[in-house]
Amino acid sequence: MTGSPEALTGVTDVDCTGQQALVTGSTSGIGREAALALGRLGADVVVHGRDTAVGEAVVDELTEIGADGTFVPADFESVDEVRSLAETVRTDTDGLDILVNNAGGLFREGRLTDLGVERTFHVNHLSPFLLTAALLDHLRDGARVVTTASAAHRGTALDTARVKSVERYSAFWAYSHSKLANVLFATELAHLLDVSDRPITSNSVHPGAIPGSGFSRFLPGPVPQLVRGLSAVPGVTTVADGAAELLFPAVSPRTADISGRYFADQQPTNPSSEARDADAARRLWEFSAEVLDIDTPLEPPEL
Template sequence: MSNLPERIADVEDADCTGMQALVTGSTSGIGRHAALALGRLGADVIVHGRDRQAGEAVVDELTALGVEGRFVEADFADTDSVWELAATVRAETESLDILANNAGGFFRNNRLTGLGVEYTFHVNHLSPYLLTAELLDHLAADARVITTASAAHKGASLDLDRVSEADSGMGAYSHSKLANILFSTELARRLDAAGEDVTANSFHPGAIPGSGFSRFLPGPLPDLFAKLDAVPGVTSVEDGAAALVNLAVSPRLDGTSGRYFSGQDVTTPSSAARNRDGAKRLWERSAEWLDVEEPLSGY
């Protein structure tokens, strides 16, 4: 099949045998396609999501490929659930070669989580931050951390005060995606300063009608967005998954860290996403919101 993500990414010859990968949000959309692509390349994959039936179906597909798959259920609006996910990964793997922070969404209801944090920001940023922090010392020496961001970040500026206010829709989504990029670049900077070979990059997967994103949109937009599947030039789910797989395994990207990609191409994010002071403040405040020790402190 010419539309396999690993073929689109030109990494179908990559040998991931023996590698361990965690792909969050992998019961559907680009996460599912990326998980299966990594399985076809030989990696064992931990599948994550909230829908156990869908997750077990992905595991069955991975098993049929001859690799090991397992499903771990976790709600990214619940910090205890994320801690349990991290503990399960640590218990069931010797180390982790690929951490794909892919889970997230666009939410329409104004609400706060148990931390008193805006729901979209918690799910899309704080939970990947916490999961990564809990798995930092479990990552293999040359592991790759990939975070799914969005070009929607270009409509946002970092405002840490708004995080305690109930919000939703595109404003909240854009703010959380800006946080994704700032988190990824600050993680890369601190890993490098600490002398670690682990790399961290973020990417925009494209506007993908088949990704499931459209179900969060208001009014008639989900139906309109779904019809775009038939429009030439619109990014496919496979293309989005290829962007993730490219960052996860491409030998061309060995040592590449702290970059933002649009699809498979390095690009420049907004000025707000390049603000080092903002990245540092976000990193520190995220630890405070979660009431955890600041990861990679001192760097």
């Protein structure tokens, strides 16, 4: 497929003028392409990443297409920096209409973060959980939350004990488990928003396996070079294709009333049975709040 993400999603006529969007992990790959697409649709975009120079370059691109953009740096391994990101967004915007939880990584070596959990789980799940929790009351009615997951979630089951150790560390298990957490998080968020009568949607997305996304830099040995070479092969999923997958639940009129679903190929798709386990989703929600030492977000009312 070729074309802009908004064209690939069929949303070129959608007007996002006046809307505020935050796209995490938007200094490269599908996040960058999604941020630029939202800018072309008229949204004001908060760009996030770790590299200030690269982030400011994305802001310059937004300016060139007539969009308003700002860059806010934050390392997702740092609880304090994620909290600072949320506070800056709250200060610099009068509300959010689109939150795309896209930042993430796959790490070759396992180590524990300051929270006492494995780094992949922290970066890919706990940080977007914390960021979303800190912005919940800043989301406007009708806002949409989109979380980048992956088909890699299939084949794993929730194991909150294992994320507290790196003794049996496997980079691919850690990544797959974090992507399962992304699906469970997005689904539980949708459920709690619904029972709280908040008119906000929450969905997760499999953006596809994308050689040009830059994600292969986390892989071992010669694999990054081999993966980058695939980007020139006809028919391989492009960065624009992946960004289009994010745009579909973020702005498409066809998904305005859909919440709690997992999307792939711009279609609601059933995730694994483990990702549809409501008890696991609730346990993950409570575990995440406990590890982060925050009040449980959107605590449902007692019956």
